[in-house]
Amino acid sequence: MSAPTVVPGGEAPAGGWETVIGLEVHVQLKTRTKMFCGCSSVFGDPPNTNVCPVCLGLPGALPAPNEQALRLAVRAAYGLGLTVHPRSIFARKNYFYPDLPKGYQISQHVEPLSTGGRLEIESPDRGPLTVGITRIHLEEDAAKSFHDKVPGMTAVDFNRSGVPLIEIVGEPDLRSPAEARAYLTALKQVLVYLEVSDCSMEEGSLRVDANVSVRPAGNAELRTRCEIKNLNSFANVERALVFERDRHIAVYVSGGTIEQRTMTFDAAKGEVRPVRSKEESHDYRYFPEPDIPPLVLTEAWLAAERGALPELPAAKRARFEKQHGLTRYEAGVLTAEREQADLYEMAVAKGGSPKSVATWMMNEVDRLQAVYKRVSSPEIARLTPRLSSAEVFVTAVAAVSQSVETGDLNRQGGRQLLEEIAAKPERLVESLAAGAPRAIAASLAKPLGILQISDAGEIEGWVREVLDVHAAQVARYKGGEEKLYGFLVGQVMKRSKGRADPKLVNAALVRVLKGTPGG
Amino acid sequence: MSDRRALAALTARRIRELEDGGAHAFVEWSEAALLAQADAPASPAGGALAGETVAVKDNICDLTFRTTCCSRILEGWRSPFEATAVRRLRDAGALVAGKTNCDEFGMGSSTEFSCHGPTVNPCDSARVPGGSSGGSAAAVASGAVSMALGSETGGSVRQPAAFCGVVGIKPTYGRVSRYGLVAFGSSLDQIGTFGRDVEGAARLLAVISGRDPFDATSLDRDPLPPPGPAPVSLAGTVIGIPREYFGEGLHAGVAAGMRRAMDRLRALGAELRDVSLLHTKYAVPTYYIVAPAEASSNLARYDGVRYGRRVGEGAADVRALYRATRGSGFGPEVRRRILLGTYVLSAGFYDAYYGKAQGARERIGGDFTAVFAGGVHAVFTPTTPTPAFKLGENLSDPVAMYLSDIYVCTANLAGVPALSLPIGRDQGLPLGGQLIGPMEGEAEIIRIGQALEAVVGGAEEVR
Numbered sequence: 001m002s003a004p005t006v007v008p009g010g011e012a013p014a015g016g017w018e019t020v021i022g023l024e025v026h027v028q029l030k031t032r033t034k035m036f037c038g039c040s041s042v043f044g045d046p047p048n049t050n051v052c053p054v055c056l057g058l059p060g061a062l063p064a065p066n067e068q069a070l071r072l073a074v075r076a077a078y079g080l081g082l083t084v085h086p087r088s089i090f091a092r093k094n095y096f097y098p099d100l101p102k103g104y105q106i107s108q109h110v111e112p113l114s115t116g117g118r119l120e121i122e123s124p125d126r127g128p129l130t131v132g133i134t135r136i137h138l139e140e141d142a143a144k145s146f147h148d149k150v151p152g153m154t155a156v157d158f159n160r161s162g163v164p165l166i167e168i169v170g171e172p173d174l175r176s177p178a179e180a181r182a183y184l185t186a187l188k189q190v191l192v193y194l195e196v197s198d199c200s201m202e203e204g205s206l207r208v209d210a211n212v213s214v215r216p217a218g219n220a221e222l223r224t225r226c227e228i229k230n231l232n233s234f235a236n237v238e239r240a241l242v243f244e245r246d247r248h249i250a251v252y253v254s255g256g257t258i259e260q261r262t263m264t265f266d267a268a269k270g271e272v273r274p275v276r277s278k279e280e281s282h283d284y285r286y287f288p289e290p291d292i293p294p295l296v297l298t299e300a301w302l303a304a305e306r307g308a309l310p311e312l313p314a315a316k317r318a319r320f321e322k323q324h325g326l327t328r329y330e331a332g333v334l335t336a337e338r339e340q341a342d343l344y345e346m347a348v349a350k351g352g353s354p355k356s357v358a359t360w361m362m363n364e365v366d367r368l369q370a371v372y373k374r375v376s377s378p379e380i381a382r383l384t385p386r387l388s389s390a391e392v393f394v395t396a397v398a399a400v401s402q403s404v405e406t407g408d409l410n411r412q413g414g415r416q417l418l419e420e421i422a423a424k425p426e427r428l429v430e431s432l433a434a435g436a437p438r439a440i441a442a443s444l445a446k447p448l449g450i451l452q453i454s455d456a457g458e459i460e461g462w463v464r465e466v467l468d469v470h471a472a473q474v475a476r477y478k479g480g481e482e483k484l485y486g487f488l489v490g491q492v493m494k495r496s497k498g499r500a501d502p503k504l505v506n507a508a509l510v511r512v513l514k515g516t517p518g519g
Numbered sequence: 520m521s522d523r524r525a526l527a528a529l530t531a532r533r534i535r536e537l538e539d540g541g542a543h544a545f546v547e548w549s550e551a552a553l554l555a556q557a558d559a560p561a562s563p564a565g566g567a568l569a570g571e572t573v574a575v576k577d578n579i580c581d582l583t584f585r586t587t588c589c590s591r592i593l594e595g596w597r598s599p600f601e602a603t604a605v606r607r608l609r610d611a612g613a614l615v616a617g618k619t620n621c622d623e624f625g626m627g628s629s630t631e632f633s634c635h636g637p638t639v640n641p642c643d644s645a646r647v648p649g650g651s652s653g654g655s656a657a658a659v660a661s662g663a664v665s666m667a668l669g670s671e672t673g674g675s676v677r678q679p680a681a682f683c684g685v686v687g688i689k690p691t692y693g694r695v696s697r698y699g700l701v702a703f704g705s706s707l708d709q710i711g712t713f714g715r716d717v718e719g720a721a722r723l724l725a726v727i728s729g730r731d732p733f734d735a736t737s738l739d740r741d742p743l744p745p746p747g748p749a750p751v752s753l754a755g756t757v758i759g760i761p762r763e764y765f766g767e768g769l770h771a772g773v774a775a776g777m778r779r780a781m782d783r784l785r786a787l788g789a790e791l792r793d794v795s796l797l798h799t800k801y802a803v804p805t806y807y808i809v810a811p812a813e814a815s816s817n818l819a820r821y822d823g824v825r826y827g828r829r830v831g832e833g834a835a836d837v838r839a840l841y842r843a844t845r846g847s848g849f850g851p852e853v854r855r856r857i858l859l860g861t862y863v864l865s866a867g868f869y870d871a872y873y874g875k876a877q878g879a880r881e882r883i884g885g886d887f888t889a890v891f892a893g894g895v896h897a898v899f900t901p902t903t904p905t906p907a908f909k910l911g912e913n914l915s916d917p918v919a920m921y922l923s924d925i926y927v928c929t930a931n932l933a934g935v936p937a938l939s940l941p942i943g944r945d946q947g948l949p950l951g952g953q954l955i956g957p958m959e960g961e962a963e964i965i966r967i968g969q970a971l972e973a974v975v976g977g978a979e980e981v982r
Contacts, residue, residue, distance in 0.1 A: 053600050057820045059593065059701040060580040060602060062734050094816050094864070098837055103819020154837075156824075285864035287873060290706035290813055292735045 015217035017252075019245045020225070021180045021210060022172035023237075025187060026165050027197045028141065028205035029072040035140040035164035036063030036106065043203045047157040055162035057101030062291050065090075069138065069164035070295070073113055074305045076166055076196045077136045079312055080187075082117030084305075086297050090138075090289035095282050099143040099156050107139035107167075109286040113295070119170075120314050121186040124178045131183055132171030141165050144204075160204075166196075172211065172222070177241035184208065184234050189313050193338045201233050208237050213258070214248040223248075224258045228272055230265050240265040244272045316341055324354035333362055343394055350398035350437055356405045360397060360414070367415060370422035371396055383429045396421050396428055399441035408442060412498050413450040417441060420448060453499045456508065462495040463508045467516060474516065485509075522570070523614070527553035530572040530616055533663040541644065544657040546577050546635045547584045548617025556583070556614045566612025567726050567745065573608050574658040574667040577618040578625055579710065580699035581605050584615075588701050589633035590623045592821045592828045592848030602699020603734070604668060604710050604727040611726045616664045619654030623850045624818065625672055625703045627651050628923045630679070631914060632852040639910065642684060642949055646907040649679030649923075652713070656683040659713045666723045667713040672704045673806050674927025676711030677939035681902035681951020684941045684977070686720040686968070688712050689927075691959050692934035693738035695724070696731030702817040704810035705736075707931040717940055717968040721746035724961070743961055749969035754788035756967060757895050763799035764900035764926050772945025773901045776981040780942040780952050783974045784899065789967075794895060796886040799929055801879045803921055806928040808863050808876035814853075815860030821848065855917065884933040891957035897964050900926050902939040902951030926953060936961045940968050941977030950981065 034041045037054035053061035077084050091109035117133035143161035145154050168187070174180045188199040188206060199206040213225035228244055231237045243265075248258055263272045311319070313335050320331035320341070335341045344361055348354045361368065374380060375396070376389035384392055396418070404414040421428045421444070431443040445451050453459065466488060467474055477484040492505050531550035538545060553572075575581055578588040580598035587593040601609075609615060622632040630653025631637040638653045640646040641661040648657040652669030656679035659667050669676040671689045680687025689711040700710050710727065714720030722745050729742035760781065765774070781791055823829035823844030824837075831843030849857065863872035890898060903923055913920040930937035935958055942952035952971070956964040 053598075056825065058598065058600075058826070059586065059588070059596070059820070060598060060600075060699040062698050062702075064733055064735050092816050094819060096819065096822060096838075096841060098822075098824045101820060101825060103822065104816050283866045285816070285861065285866075285869075287812060287816070287864055287869070290704075290736075291702075 013216035017214045017249050018217040018219070019176055019241075020172050020213050020215065020222060021174035021177070021241060022225075023170045023174070023180060023183060024209040024211070025168040025170070025184070026141075026207040026209075027076070027168065027191060027199060029069050029164040029166060030195060030197050031066055031068045031072065031164055033066060033068075034162040035066050035069050035138075036162055039162065041163045043205070045159055047155075047159060050159045051161070055101070056158055057103075057161075063106060063289075065292060065295075066164060071305060072164075072194075072196045073136065073138045073166045074297070074302070075194050075309065076168070076191060077114035077117065078306050078309055079190055079194045079196070080117040080119055080133050080136065080168070082114035082133060082136055084114045084297065084302055085111065086299065086302065087111065087294055088113045088137075089294045090292045091286045092289050094285040097142070098154060099145045099161070101143065101158065101161055105140060105142060106289055106292070108137035111294075112137035119183065119186055119190065121179075121182050123182055125176050126179070129173075129179070131173045134169040134171055136166050136168050139165050139167060177238040177245065180210065180241055181234050181238045184237060186313075189336065193310060193313055207231075210237060210241055212241055212244050212248070214245055214252065223252075224260050226258065226261050226263050228263045228265055229275070232267065236265060236267050239270060240272050243270065247272065310338070320344075324348060324358065326354065326358055330358050330362065334358060343390060343397075346390060347394040347397040347401070350394060350402075352398060352402040352405055352437070356401045357397060360401045360404075364415065364418060367418040367422065368397065371418055371425075374422050374425040375428065377425075380425045380429065383426065384432070387432075392428065392432075395432065395437060395440065398437040399444070402437045403441035403445070406438060407452055407454060407501060408438060409445060409450060410452045410499070410502060413445065413452060416448065416450050417445055420444060449497070450499060452501050453496055454501045454504060456504055459492070459496070459500050459504050460508045460512065462492050462500065463505070463512050465495065466491045467512060474513070477513075521557065523557035524554060526570060526572060527557035527614055530614065530664060533661075534616060534658075537641075537658070537661045537663045541639060542641060542657055542661060543636060543638045544619055544648075544654040544661065544663070545574070545617045546587065546589060546620050546633075546654065552583050553614055553616065566610070567722065568608055568666075569612035571613045571666055571723075572616045572664045573613045573723065574616045574619045574655055574664045575605060576621050576652050576655050576667070576669045578621060578670055578701040578703075579605060579668055580701070581615060581618065584618045586618070586701065587634070588624045589621050589635055590821075590849065590853065591634045592844070594634075594828050596827050598699070600699065602710075603696035603731045605699065607727045608668070608723065613666075613726075616658070619652070619658055619667060621654055621669075621675075622651035623853050624701065624814070625651040625670055625675055625708075626814070626852050626856055628675075628678060628920050629908070629910075629913065630654060631910065632850055634850060637910060640683060640907050642947060643907065646909055646948070647682065647912075649682035649903075649907060651675040651679075652687075652711070653679045653683075655713050656680055656685055656687065659683070659685045659715060662715075665715060666719055668723075668727070669711050669713055670700055670703075671709050671711045671931060672707045672810055673931050674924040676713065677902050677927045677937060677951065677953060678924060680713060680939045681941075681953075682907035682949065684944070684949030686714045686717050686938065686940045686972075688720045688724050688938040688961070688965075689930060689936060690724055690728065690961055691738065691936045692931075693736050694728050694740070694743070694936070694959070694961065696727075696734040696737045698731055698733040702813075704813040705817060706813060707806075707810055709931075717938065717965060717972050718746050718749075720938070721961075721965045738959070740959075746965050746969065749973045750966055751970070751973075752788045753784065753967060753970050756789045756897075758784055758789050758791050758967070759794035759890050759895035759898040760791055761794050761796040761799070761890075761898055761900060763796050768904050768922075769901065770905040770945075772906060772948070772982060773904065773950055776943045776945065776950040777901050777952065779981050780971065780975050781899070784971060787970055787974065791899075792895060794890045794893075794898065796883075796890065796898070796929070798879065798882045798886050802883055802929045802932060803925055805876045805879040805883065805932060806924070807859070807921060808872050809880060809932070811856040811860030812864050812873050812876075813860065815857045815864065818849070818853065818857055821845065823848075852917070880932045883929055884935075887929075887933045887935055887955070887957070891960075896956075897960070897967050898955040900953045900955065902926060902953040906945055906948035906950060930955050934958065936964060938964050938968050940972050940975075942971075942975050943977060943979050943981035945981055947980075949977075
């Protein structure tokens with residue numbers, strides 16, 4: 001809930017103001033080719049190189065729908081819990097703009113592909129929250145206009161013309177800018193999981209329009225909304241919504257009224273302002289697209305798509321908590337990306353405690369990334385023709401995790417082992433023959449001299465040496481300077497070159513200190 | 520000289536004679552282009568159209584000739600691709616003679632709304648050839664070519680075929696790929712064929728028909744077989760005579776021609792049955808909502824931004840460029856239909872016009888379905904209420920012009936196949952009779968058409 005903004009001379013309603021936000025998200029589908037022609041839909045090629053009569057809207061050209069785009073749209077719809085309709089129709093949305101080569105966009109209007117879904121999000125204000133999704137429909141992208149490439153002119157790149165899109169229309173269920181951002185984060189996670197889209201705002205494969213209004217808290221009636229376009233990052237969505245929310249409140253507080261308008265966000269100035277009135281209030285003159293027959297999907301086809309859905313983030317997180325005994329936080333981090341979640345479960349499958357594997361994967365991100373990079377390099381992949389890079393990687397994770405868990409290595413030794421693997425991945429490959437992860441770790445650690453020392457006698461010897469050498473500190477410790485205990489532990493570890501089992505060091509230190517005079 | 524080269528030279532001579540005579544059937548053709556095609560590595564020997572020259576309406580894309588749709592807005596436009604239908608007829612061994620005149624974007628019934636000026640009727644130089652495919656009809660009627668491609672949105676092949684005394688076939692919607700046919704009313708548009716006789720038009724249709732992955736509305740069917748020999752009897756064939764097509768305004772000559780043709784059908788052994796197509800009276804108003812609505816959208820792409828005419832370079836904003844380009848590039852009939860179509864699709868009017876018209880269209884289709892379900896093999900009607908009218912006669916009266924399509928636009932609305940064949944002449948002017956078949960019933964109307972053609976006396980005076 002947004003805090004009521006106090007404006008001089010105005011008065012906030014008793015319960016403050018409530019913000020109402022609904023998002024429309026356009027997502028480019030990850031297809032090889034465009035929606036209605038065979039041109040490549042790849043991002044970043046030289047301008048106007050992936051074009052043909054169809055996506056340039058030349059006289060006589062006709063659209064031929066891309067089945068893969070349909071499949072991805074259906075997958076997104078099922079992933080977000082929508083009902084996919086066995087019959088839907090394309091429609092023409094008519095308006096003139098230089099980046100719209102046919103003078104109309106092929107979209108869906110009445111009878112869309114899918115309706116009535118939901119997304120579970122973690123609201124920063126309200127906790128777990130279900131946000132309604134009104135509909136998901138298929139459409140084609142327009143070309144891209146550049147107003148800054150040629151002085152005084154607009155340049156148009158038709159490579160983007162006809163790239164398949166889905167529009168995901170959300171219900172106005174969001175109550176704060178931060179909640180809107182949380183919704184987008186969750187939405188992106190699901191779509192990336194589904195491999196429906198890259199969802200890259202930098203490349204424009206995910207674009208957001210935000211509708212916002214405010215009302216006195218407790219009022220059921222919606223007030224006039226404004227639509228904000230040109231939002232190019234999740235952070236800017238939040239910034240723009242804060243700005244626009246505050247503007248609405250200020251207007252109402254000073255007794256004014258809000259006019260329904262289309263707004264644009266200026267990221268440089270951090271402000272929202274109306275677009276020129278010419279560019280709004282289109283009458284799109286929708287009518288059924290006569291060039292494409294109604295889209296009829298058989299129950300069998302739909303069932304196959306539904307059945308092929310991967311496990312989605314929310315379900316995976318819940319399962320990780322239950323099956324692997326992880327906290328909600330740990331499960332959330334490990335399931336944030338599908339690949340990460342898969343690697344985690346592969347490592348767990350190699351034995352050892354799931355908790356320990358989780359700790360390593362969450363706390364040693366940098367070292368593990370270095371390992372992954374090296375083991376997936378072509379030269380290492382060549383050495384392990386029958387194993388995937390992922391398989392080699394999770395062997396390293398399991399080796400370290402299990403060795404530390406069992407006391408073969410201490411934590412520092414585990415970190416050193418990861419660094420050794422990243423530096424010399426071929427050694428890992430050689431030691432794979434040792435079989436079990438612990439054996440692999442042992443064969444790698446031995447020459448490094450980092451195997452943990454658990455010989456109580458040896459450790460006690462170092463403890464006694466330290467206490468002798470640092471008699472003065474011992475005396476101060478016994479005099480109440482408790483923080484010196486850590487210093488003494490450090491000195492013992494130093495003598496063991498970091499290899500002593502810290503638990504045994506502790507035990508020995510406590511015992512020997514007790515037995516020395518001065519206490 | 521090869522046979523193909525001789526054919527090319529002969530065709531060039533005939534076209535030159537036709538054009539020198541002031542017919543203005545062609546908007547682009549050349550002897551050089553014909554000879555170059557003849558000299559090109561020959562298409563498969565014995566192709567289905569070997570030895571034929573085909574003229575192509577100017578709204579169908581071709582790589583050899585320009586495609587202007589007889590509109591100033593596409594002045595000089597050369598399509599970078601070829602229509603599926605054109606490619607197929609070339610692959611079958613035909614020579615493409617050139618591009619023929621038509622009403623701008625196919626909008627008109629007289630070929631007078633062409634930026635290149637009108638075509639005259641080869642049978643009477645004071646009269647129109649009909650339209651919008653008037654140039655193609657005139658080219659075949661004059662004997663310059665043996666066949667031609669036209670296109671229909673509301674009778675634009677059959678009506679000029681009737682006016683010029685040739686055969687025109689409008690196939691089932693989806694039978695011929697529309698890829699490369701410049702769109703006018705997409706849900707109605709079909710490429711159709713002209714021939715000197717039913718067999719010729721049907722043979723060309725067979726070649727260009729069949730599924731095409733580039734047109735999502737094309738029927739998933741193999742190409743039609745070529746026509747067989749003309750049957751000598753129509754015994755067992757039931758032909759419906761719809762009373763709504765013989766009402767007020769039917770020209771006496773046309774009525775006489777129809778009576779004579781019906782007698783001949785009976786003589787062939789066909790059973791003629793009185794039938795009703797109750798919603799026929801709604802066809803013209805329905806057509807003039809649906810077709811302009813789709814046209815207003817289809818013609819939005821001609822904006823001066825990417826190709827074709829551009830007027831207002833350096834204008835204050837892009838809207839001024841659109842206005843200057845479109846305002847000067849489109850002729851009066853096209854402008855009228857864009858305005859009409861924009862209006863009927865506007866917010867608040869959609870249900871009253873476009874929505875209502877869709878309902879009427881379903882009923883018109885339902886009439887045909889019911890008649891054919893009742894055991895009727897084909898419906899026989901006059902193609903037009905009158906013979907060819909005079910040049911300029913209907914130019915200032917759009918509604919009178921629209922009503923010349925009253926008997927032909929029903930088949931476009933219903934999607935069913937139909938053909939027009941000569942059934943005689945009245946004071947020298949050709950009269951057309953129309954056979955309408957059920958969905959995908961081309962073979963049936965072609966068979967009946969061939970039988971009737973053999974006995975009807977298409978070149979004789981009917982009274």
